[in-house]
Amino acid sequence: MDNPDSTFTALLVGAAKLPGVRIERNAYLRTALKKYCSEGEISRAIAESPAAAGIPLAILDKAANESINYEAAKASALSAAAGIPGLLFLPATIPADVAQYFGHMLRIAQKLAYLYSWPDLFDNDSDDVDDATKGVLTLFVGVMVGTQSANAAVGKVAGMLSEQAVKKLPQQALTKGVVYPAVKKVAGYLGVHMTKQTFARTVSKAIPIIGAVVSGGFTLATYLPMARRLKNHLAGLELSQPGHRVVDGDIVEP
Template sequence: MTATNKLELIIEKSLSLPGVKVSREDFLTSVFSKRKDAAQLKEIVEKGPYGAGVTRKEIDNIAKSIIHKRTLTSTSISFGAGLPGGLAMAGTIPGDVIQFYGIAMRLAQELAYLYGHHDLWLEEHLDTERARDKIIVFLGVMFGVGGSTSAIKFLSSSLSKQVLKKLPQKALTKTVYYPIIKKIAGYIGVKLTKETFAEGLSKAIPVVGGVISGSITYSTMRPMGKRLAVTLSETLVMTDEEVKEEFYELRKEFPEIIDVEFEEIEDIEV
C-alpha cells in the first residue's frame, strides 16, 4: 500500500467515525452560548469569532481548553484500544490509529472554525475532496510537515485569491494542495509504519500495552494541537510583509506550485 493510499484510507475510515465531522455553527454555538449574548453569538456565527470582535487572547485561551479536552479524549480511547479485544483492525491499520487520526481531524476542524475558517461541510455545492484536502493540510501543520504552515498562513490571506486570478488555468486544489498533500502522505505513511510496529509490541503485554498507547497519545496530541493553534492564531494578525514572507517560503518549498513573483500579484483586485 502506497503512502498516499494509506493516508486516503485513514481519512476515509476516520471521517466515518461518529462525531469526527464538525458543524461550524453547532460548534461555535456550543463554545460561545454561555460567553456571549444572543446578538453577539449571531455575529460570531456569521463573521467568525475574531471578525465579530472576540479578542485574539480570548480565542487563544478557548483553543487551549479545546486542545486539553481532545487530548484527554484521545488518551482514554487509546488506552481502551490497547487492551485485548479493543478496536477492530481497518485493513492493515490498527483501530486505535484510526481513532487517533479521527480525533486529530476533529480538533483541526474545531480550531479552524475558532480562528475564522468557513464550514467545510456546508459550503455551497460541497466539494468533499477539497474539504479533505484542507483537513490533511491542517494535519500537516499538526505534524510539523515542512511547507504546511506556510500554506495555511498564505492560503488564509486574500492574496491566495489573487494568485488564482493571476493563474486562472491552475486550480487551487491541484496546484497548491496536491504537492503538499503528497509530502504529508509520505510523512504520515512512514510515521504510521513505525507507530504500528511499536504498538504491536506494546500490546503483547495487554494492560501495560494500554498504558503505553495512552501515554504516547497524550504526548503526541497536545503539541500537535498547540502547533496548529499557534499557526491559526498568527494568521489573524499577519502583516503584508509577513504574508509576503510566507509566499516565498511556500514557493521555495514547492517551486512547482507558484511561478510568479509576489509583486506580480499585489496590484490585482480580490
C-alpha cells in the same frame, strides 16, 4: 508502501466518515464561545466568523485550549481501553485504535479551524469528502506533525481567504493549483509517518494492562503537542485577527 500519499488519503477519508468525527460548525462555535461572549458576538461569529465578530485572540485561545484538553482526554481514554486486550487481540484493536486516534485529530483540526475563522469544511448534506476538504485537512495534519511545507501551504490558503474575504475554500488551489503540490508532498510524508506511528502503538499494546497504560500515555504525549502546534499556527494567521471580515462569494484563484 508504493503510494503513501494514497494510503494517507484513504485513512483520512475513512476517519472523516466515522460517526462523531465531523464537527457541526455553528453548534460548536455556540458551545465553545458561550462562556466568554455575548449572544450578539456569538451570532455574528456564526454568521460570519469569530474574527469578524471582533472576538479577541485571548478568548479564542481559551476556548481552543479547552477543546484541545477535552479531545486529548477522550482520545487517551479510548486508546487505553483499546490496549487492555493485549497481544492476542492486536489484529482487532489496532485498526480501530488508529482510526479513533486519527478521528480525534480531525475533530480538533475542525474545532481549531472554526475558532480561528476558517470556513465550514464539510457539506453537511453529503457523506462525501470533497477534494478541497481532503487537501486542507491534509495540510492541517501536516502542521500538527511539524512539516514546514504544510505550514507554508496553510499560510497560502489562509492568505487567499483573508485577501478576498470569502467564506469558501479555494477549490482550484487545493486540487490542481498553486497549493496542490504541497498537499501531495505532505500526504506522502504522512502516509509514511502514520505507518511508523502505528508500529509504535502496536508495541505499546503487546502486554495487557501495562499496554493500556502505555498506550493511553503515548496518545496523550503525542496528541497534545500536535494540537497545540496547529492552534499556534492558525492563531498567528491574518485570517484570525479580530476585525477581519468575510463575505459570501467564490474565491478568485491564480
